[in-house]
Structure formats: C-alpha cells, structure tokens
Amino acid sequence: MSTAMTSSALAEKTTHVRAAKPSFFGLVGGELFKIRRQWTTWIMLILFMGITFAPYLIMFLESNIKDVITAPGGDYAYSRVAAGLALVRIFGGFFILILTARTIGQEYQLGTIRIVLARGVGRVQLLLAKLTAIVLWAVVLMVIGLALNALWALLQVQIVTGSLSAITGLSSTVWHDLGIYVLTILVSMGVTILMATSITVLFRSMAGGLSASIAWFPVDNILGLILTIAFALTRNDFWKNVSAYLLGPNLNVMAGAVANIRHGAWAFGTGPLVTVDGTHTLFVSAVYAVIFAVVAIGLTWKRDVKE
Amino acid sequence: MADQVLTMPGVAATAVQTGEVALRTIHLTKQYGQRLAVNDLSLEVKQGEIFGFLGPNGAGKTTTIRMALGLISPTSGSVEILGKNVVTQRAQVLPRVGALIETPALYLYLSGRNNLRAVGSALGGVPEARIDEVLELVGLAGRQKDRVKTYSLGMKQRLGIAIALLQDPDVLILDEPTNGMDPAGIVEMRDLMHRLASEGKTVFISSHLLTEVQQICTRVAIISLGKLITESSIAELTKGQGEFRVNVEQAREALALVKAQPWGESASLDSENALITRAPENSGRALNLFLSQAGYVPETLERPVQDLEQVFLNLTNSGSGDVK
Numbered sequence: 001m002s003t004a005m006t007s008s009a010l011a012e013k014t015t016h017v018r019a020a021k022p023s024f025f026g027l028v029g030g031e032l033f034k035i036r037r038q039w040t041t042w043i044m045l046i047l048f049m050g051i052t053f054a055p056y057l058i059m060f061l062e063s064n065i066k067d068v069i070t071a072p073g074g075d076y077a078y079s080r081v082a083a084g085l086a087l088v089r090i091f092g093g094f095f096i097l098i099l100t101a102r103t104i105g106q107e108y109q110l111g112t113i114r115i116v117l118a119r120g121v122g123r124v125q126l127l128l129a130k131l132t133a134i135v136l137w138a139v140v141l142m143v144i145g146l147a148l149n150a151l152w153a154l155l156q157v158q159i160v161t162g163s164l165s166a167i168t169g170l171s172s173t174v175w176h177d178l179g180i181y182v183l184t185i186l187v188s189m190g191v192t193i194l195m196a197t198s199i200t201v202l203f204r205s206m207a208g209g210l211s212a213s214i215a216w217f218p219v220d221n222i223l224g225l226i227l228t229i230a231f232a233l234t235r236n237d238f239w240k241n242v243s244a245y246l247l248g249p250n251l252n253v254m255a256g257a258v259a260n261i262r263h264g265a266w267a268f269g270t271g272p273l274v275t276v277d278g279t280h281t282l283f284v285s286a287v288y289a290v291i292f293a294v295v296a297i298g299l300t301w302k303r304d305v306k307e
Numbered sequence: 308m309a310d311q312v313l314t315m316p317g318v319a320a321t322a323v324q325t326g327e328v329a330l331r332t333i334h335l336t337k338q339y340g341q342r343l344a345v346n347d348l349s350l351e352v353k354q355g356e357i358f359g360f361l362g363p364n365g366a367g368k369t370t371t372i373r374m375a376l377g378l379i380s381p382t383s384g385s386v387e388i389l390g391k392n393v394v395t396q397r398a399q400v401l402p403r404v405g406a407l408i409e410t411p412a413l414y415l416y417l418s419g420r421n422n423l424r425a426v427g428s429a430l431g432g433v434p435e436a437r438i439d440e441v442l443e444l445v446g447l448a449g450r451q452k453d454r455v456k457t458y459s460l461g462m463k464q465r466l467g468i469a470i471a472l473l474q475d476p477d478v479l480i481l482d483e484p485t486n487g488m489d490p491a492g493i494v495e496m497r498d499l500m501h502r503l504a505s506e507g508k509t510v511f512i513s514s515h516l517l518t519e520v521q522q523i524c525t526r527v528a529i530i531s532l533g534k535l536i537t538e539s540s541i542a543e544l545t546k547g548q549g550e551f552r553v554n555v556e557q558a559r560e561a562l563a564l565v566k567a568q569p570w571g572e573s574a575s576l577d578s579e580n581a582l583i584t585r586a587p588e589n590s591g592r593a594l595n596l597f598l599s600q601a602g603y604v605p606e607t608l609e610r611p612v613q614d615l616e617q618v619f620l621n622l623t624n625s626g627s628g629d630v631k
Contacts, residue, residue, distance in 0.1 A: 020430035020474060022398050030428030037417055111412030112426075115470055118376040118408065119429050120401030305378040307412075 022121045027129035028136075035103060035133060044095050045141075051091045052145055055084045056152040060160075069157055069166045074174035076166060081153050082181060082255075082265035088145035089185045089255075090268070093192045094214075096138050100196035101213050103130050105206030111307045127300045131197060138189045146182065177259045181266070184255040191247065191285050194292035201296045204307065220248030221270045228273060240273040244280065247288045254281040328390070329354040329478050329509035330375065335384035337370050337533075344370045346533035347384070352511055352526075354477075357504045359524035359541075360513040363623050367533040368513045369409060372482050375511075376406055388478055402430055405476035407484055411467025415456040419447050419466050422455060426470050433473055441469040446495070460487030468496075478509045485516060497523050521545070521615040531623040545613045549589055553582040553598065554606040561603040568597075583611070 035041055059065050059080055069076045104127070107113040116126060157166050195216060200209025223246055230239040243249060249272045256266030258278030330352040337345040345367040352358040362368050373379040375386045377397045386393045391400040414422050420438060427433030442448045445465040455463065464487050471479055485493045493516075500510050500523050514520050520527060521541055528538040537544065555561050558580050565571035565584050574584035586594035591608055598605055 020402055020433075022402065022429060023431035026428045026431035029432070030425050033421075033428060034414060034417070034425055037421060039416075106414075110414060111410070112414055113412075114373075114376075114378055114408055115406070115412050115426055115467075116429050117378055118401060118404070118406045119426070119474070120377075120398045121429050122398070304380060305373070 022119065022125065024125060024129055027116075027121065027126060028132045031103065031130050031133035032136065035099065035137060038102070040102065041099065044098060045144075048091055048095050048141065049144065049148060051087055052084065052148040053152055055080065055087060056156050059156060065156075066160050069160055074170050076157075077170055077174050077178060078261065078263050079265055081149065081178065082263065083268075084149045084152065085145075085178070085181050085185065085255075086265050086268035088142070088149065089188050089251075092138075092141050092145055092185065093188060093217075095141060096134065096189050097192050097196045097213050098210065099137060100134050100193050101200045101210040102206055103134055104197060104200040105203070105209040108200075108204040108307050109206045113307055114305055117305060123300045123305070124297055127197070127201070127296065131193065134193055135190075138186075138193065142182075142186065142189070177261060180259040181255045184258055187254065187282070187285055188251045191251065191289050191292070194289050194296065195247070198292040198296040198299075201299050217248040220246050224249050224270045224273065231273065237274075243273040244276050245284055246272065247284065250276065250281040250284045254278070254285070257281045327354045328352065329356070329388065330358075330480075330511060331387045332371065332375070333385050333387065335371065335374060335386060336382045337367070337374060337379065338382040343533050345374070345381075345530075348530065348533070348535055349384075350528050350535065350538060352509060354509050355504055355507050356526060357500055357510045357512065357524045359520040359527035360511060360530070361515075361517070361520060361527055361619060362530040365532075366530045366623075368530065369482060370533075371530075372406075372408060372480055372511075372513060375480060376404070376408070377401060378408075402474055403477045404480060405471030405474060405478070406480045406482075407464075407467045407471045408480075408482045410486065411463045411470075413455045413463060413466060413470075416454065418452050418454055419458070419462075419469075420451040422466060423469060423473055427473055430474060437473065437475075441472045444472065444499070445469045461489055461492050464488055465492070468499075476508070478511065479503060480511045482513045483515065484512060485514065485519060493519060517614075517616045517619055527615075529619060529622050536622045541615065544618050545615055546610065549585055550583055550611065551586055551591055551594055551608055552577070552611045553584065553594070553608050555582055555598065555603050556606075557603060558582050561598060561601075564601055564603070565598075 062068070068080065107116070107126075107130075113126070117123060154164060154167060157164055196209065196213040199212045199216070200206070203209045203212060224243050227239045227243045231237070249270055252269035253267040253271040253276065256262060257276055258281065259266065260278070328351050330350070332348050332350045335345055335348040336343065348367070348371060360368055360371070370379060374381050375388065375393060377393045380394070388400050388404055393400055414425055417425060420442065423433065423438045423441065427438070439448070442451050445468050447462065447465050447469060450458070450462065455466065458466065464484065468481070468484060471481065485496050488496060497519065500512070503510055512520065512524065524541055526538070526540045527544065529536045553561075558576055561582055562574055562576055562584075565574045565582065568587070570587050571584050574582060577583050584594070587597055591610070595605055595608055
C-alpha cells in the first residue's frame, strides 16, 4: 500500500517536473531569490538606512533648529525633511543602479544566462522578469526610505520641541508638495533603472555596466560645467539650451520644478543652465526612459547569446 | 556519483531506441561576416541514442549546440527537437531539453542546492525531492550546502549536469561533459549516460575525448570547418577498409607473393612487420587457405579495427593535437 502511494507520489512529482513551462512569475521569484542571497544587497541596504539618519543628525547641531521646526508655513518640511528626501533620491538611486547592473550584468558575466535561456525562457521575458524584481526592490527601498525619514523627523521634532504638533499641524498644501517630491523620486528611480539596464545590456558585463552606469550622472553634471564654459566663451545661448536636455540636471530640479518651489533641497545638485518647468523635466525624463527601454529590449531581443 | 549509477553492466544493450528523430538540424547555417561557422549542416539523432558530435577546435560544434538551444539565431536552416522548431516553439520544446554548454555556468555566490533552486524557478520551481534526487545522482549531496565558488572544476561540472537533469529532460545536450573530471568521475559519467539512454533519453555529446566517445556513443557525426564530414555508427566508422592483418613468419617473402596476386597489389607490412592485405573474394578464410597452401601458415589473421582517434584525424586532416 505504502509502496503504491510512494510510486504514485513519485509519478506525480515527475509529471509536475516534466510538464513545467517557463513561468514569468517563477522567473521573478528566481530573481528575487538571487538578489536576496547576495551580501552586497544587504550591505547596501544597511548603508542606505544609515545615510537617511545623517541629515537629521546634522540638524541637531544647528543652533536654530527649534526655530526652524516651529516656524509657520512648514519651513521644516520644505527645507529639512526635503533634504532627507533628496538623500533618499540620490543614495536610493545609487543602490538601485548598482542592483540593476549586478542583477543583469552578473547573468552575462557568469554565463548563467545561457542555462536559463536554454530552458525555453525568452530573452525579453527574462529581462522583464529582472526589471520587475528590481522595481519591487526599488519600491521596498522607497518605503524603507520614507518610513525612516518619517521616523527620524518625528523623533527630532519630539526631542527638540517636546511635542509632535509641528508635524501634525502641517497644512494639506505641505503634505501635497511632499507627495510630489516622493513621486519625482519614483520617476528618478525608474529612469535610473532603465539607464543602468540599457548600459549593462549594451556591455553584457557587470563590470562594464556598473562602471558606465555609475559614471553617467557625474558625466552629465560635468557636461553642464563644460556647457557653462562654452557659453562664457561664446556668449551663445545654444550651449545653455543644450543643458536643458541633460538627464541628470533635469532630475536634480524635477521636484522643485513640478511643485513650483524654489528651495535648495528641492533642486539638489546641478540643474540646467536655463530655467525649466515641471512639464519639461518630465518630458525629458520620459524621452530618455523610452530610449533606454528601446535600446535594452532591442539589443536583448536581437543579439545572439554567446556568453 | 552515486552508487546506483556506478554499476550498470551491459546497459548499452538495453538502450531504448524508438527510431523516431529526437533532434534534427535541417540545412543549418551560421555565418559571421565572411566566415561560415556552420555550413549547411543536416543531422538526425534518433530517440534513445547516445550521439557523439566531434570536430576539431573551431569546427562549429558549440555554435551548432547554441543554435539547437535557441541561444544563437541561424543564418538559414532550422533545428527541430522532438519534432518542434526550437525558434518558433522554444517554450514548448526547450523545457524538455537539458543542456550543459562548454564550462558549467553557475551562480558562484550560491550553494549547489540554491543553484538548482534558482535555475528551477525559471520553470515555476522544482520540488525539493527532485533536487535531492539529482544531487544524489551526480554525487554532490554531501557538498550541496557549500558555496559553488569553493567547488573544484569537476564538482562544478557535476553540478552543471545536475542542472541539465533537473527537469527530467527527454533530450540531453552535453558539451564536453567530462571536462575537469578525474578518471573515476569519467567512468561514472559514462555509466550515467548509458543509464539515461536505457531510460529512453536521447544524449547528444560533444567531446574531444575520443576514447570516451568510442566507448559511450552509438553513432557519431564529425564536422570540420562547419561542414559535416561523416555521420555514421561507431562500428561502421572504425572497421577496417576490407583489409586483413596477418602475422606470419617470413613476412617479406609472403608479401612478395601476395603482391603478385591481382587482389593483393596494395599489400604492405606494418610497423610490427605484420602483413596488411586484401583477401581473395574479400574472404579471410580464402586468404588463410592461400597463404597456408603457399607455405606461409598465419599465426593470426584479423580484420584490423581502426581507432576512432585515427579515423577522426584522417577525416579532419587534423594533426593539431586538440584531441585526446
């Protein structure tokens, strides 16, 4: 009896294994599994969490922090909390950029892409599964970043003023503007993921993808500097106008441009050399996103896998 | 590898060959610029067969295998596995194929077991019992929790084979499966191949180890510069070309006599002073009678069987030393 049951179970198990077909959600699960089994992921997450505390620590050293917190009009939220969110955008972007280059590049570098594809998985299907896993991590990272920022802000307000009224009394306009800031961080992360994806697919290596992706934004900012020099030398507005189409400077000012707020923390980093509005920054980011996506999918779809 | 696959006497004879084609390449061609890596290659591998795919370095073996697995698009022609086109029906057919391509590609930061989980997830996951089964089969059960970066090349090769076997495939495509294995591992691999064939699975092996191929495979194809040179059974390929090898005293005198006969003009002596000659009516018995009646009684008379390595080198004109 038991033998019969064992045989039946064995047959069922074998049938299950033999009947398997490529599964998108299975692939996403596999990618999440591989990501969480890497030390790098957890080390980066701990560093990210630690960095979210840094601006609030510095604020404690400010002599007038109590005045800033209790000032009417949400000055604390627009300056200090927004600075915390700017760090979430920058360091969250680094995290997600490294994660993307590793998740896609490692598959090429280790040659494991061939054993996955040889099981009938489509090339674009695998890329989309990886992107889904990375986006899920980006969402988790965002939630952690926001939660920690909220926690540090609440603690700071409570410690400095003895109550939370400076937070609970914020107007709906302030919350709306902070919401826009958060949305622009998500846009920034989305474009960053696509940028790192297309570069890594182009290089087909983790090292190449990682270094070129990390170099993108500094190069973008340096280009802004070069355009400034070019304008100073020629006095031709063309150079200034070109800077309005660089990705990094547009992402830097997106939050302030969309919410129409001119505050340091809302335009973190080098911006374009001409004033741009929110629609422009979103349009430029969308165009870059489409180009990155087309390059990534096109190359993945058309190129032979020789790894 | 595990004991159950070590002792399989005579399993080659029990291989299940249905006569149906498991893998077929149809005028398969791959061109890189001006270079033809694979040139109009048409092959048929029958179900239950252990098929050897041989060729010197750069002959196009790996390119062919990659096209068979849908990793490289053919310039023209097609590949069918189990009757289905691997380009248009890849999701239906490739899950039924297990493959090891060149060096084993593994997630070095994961354990052996987690490598199997990660790869298995592509097809919606594999039961833990099946993972236990394949780890046992390739002899890695004891090291399954260790990170793969601590494995030797032979162990990585075993894990690569475990990955290939994970979905209990009908067709196995193995590129240099014994690469890096010790002699015991090679013997185990040979037994495993025989066992898989006896279960009706088709095994397609590309290897440089010609002595292994000669022992394992039922048929082979030899390619050179992308073109098929021959496709034949091992027995057919290695049998002598109608000549006999005769050990006889006074071999030189016997040679002179034989060369004077119309059927013996091409006769010669080999390095061991044995007479190599055709026979009257292509019959060993007639040759024996002829020599005996002439006073040169043979001590031994046999049809020389050629070594696969020699056949390979002759067919590919390859003396480059890339075969072992």
